[in-house]
Amino acid sequence: MTATTTPPARSRLRQAVDFGALAAFMAAYAVNRFIRGLDGQEALVQATWVLVAASAIALIVGYVTEKRIAPLPALTGGFALVFGVLTLVFHDPTLLKIKITLQNTVLAATLLGSLPFRKYPFKYLLGDAFQLTEAGWRGLTLRYGLFFAAVAVVNEIVWRSQSDDTWVAFRGGLWIASAVFGVWQVFFLMMHMIKDETPDPVSPDTGL
Template identity: 75%
Template sequence: MSATTDHRRGLRQAVDFGALVAFLLAYGVHRFVRGLDGQQALVEATWVLVGASALALAVGWRLERRLAPLPLLAGGFALIFGSLTLIFHDPTLLKLKLTIQNTLLAMVLLGSLPFRKYPFRYLLESAFRLTEAGWRGLTLRYGLFFAAVAIVNEVIWRTQSDDVWVSFRGGLWLASAGFGIWQVVYIMKHMIRDEPEDAPGATTPDPDR
């Protein structure tokens, strides 16, 4: 992987994270500076979320000339449910977005396990190779994580205030980052490394064969 590719991916991830930060800041301004109630502040902040999500997708396309599946899914859901929130003036749709998005991801990942057709293998195999058990375990872990996010989101938005839900939305990014770092250790454990040609036990091709 080249330094240029790393730089582009880093910039795209920064823009993706910036969309969430912009949304959180916009909510804070409308809620605590302008004094709007939580529902109205969420609707007003959704304008920022929709614009920032569109910008993130545009930057991703500009940098890589393609839309990677996961950023496309996240950005697409943000645009769709954000637009519906603005059209119907109902922030419940924005809250449901997190549940629906993560439920679909969980269903796809967990549903692939019986068939041994792991989506992560098709998405990530160009970056690294894992054992069969590694792909299966990684798929299971992320499937359960997405399912847990969907469940927790449902509990929070249905039982807590808008301020608590927005705080949860921000904390979820930190939880996701921490979970991702934890999976790096798992990936390293199950990674297939090319055996050096001069390693003990390595065979030398017979030129006369």
């Protein structure tokens, strides 16, 4: 292995940073909710300070390791920063909850909207990492578009009908579901790989 970080290694590092940021947010919520005794709304607002800091760190780490701000992490990190700051300014955790809905709606609309034009965003983002057939890029785009749309719908249902504690737990479960979905896509990618390559799991970034 060379001294230069390989693309799969950068991907794993970014995923580790994303997971660490989410874990820090959930830990901050738990401390404020169950140790300090704050109600769910106030605990979410206090934990948002951690989210904003973690999102900034994730963007910095991504830039340092890749020497650029990749489009997808920039989008998700930007959403986290903007809605995190708005949550703190207006002291309203609802803004933090709808961030997941809006972010995934944008991603779903972008991916699904690209299908009729055969201009697949994933081909632009991942084309240097591995080569897929046209059917592969189209299938990957469709799968992730539907996944992001489903996340947006489920998030709306959860935050509107469940407690703050349940929504925070849902956020943790969503990260696990995203990771599992990404691993599942490896089998699809291998079926449509042009070159004899083994792809790194493509984890959908649903946001912190």
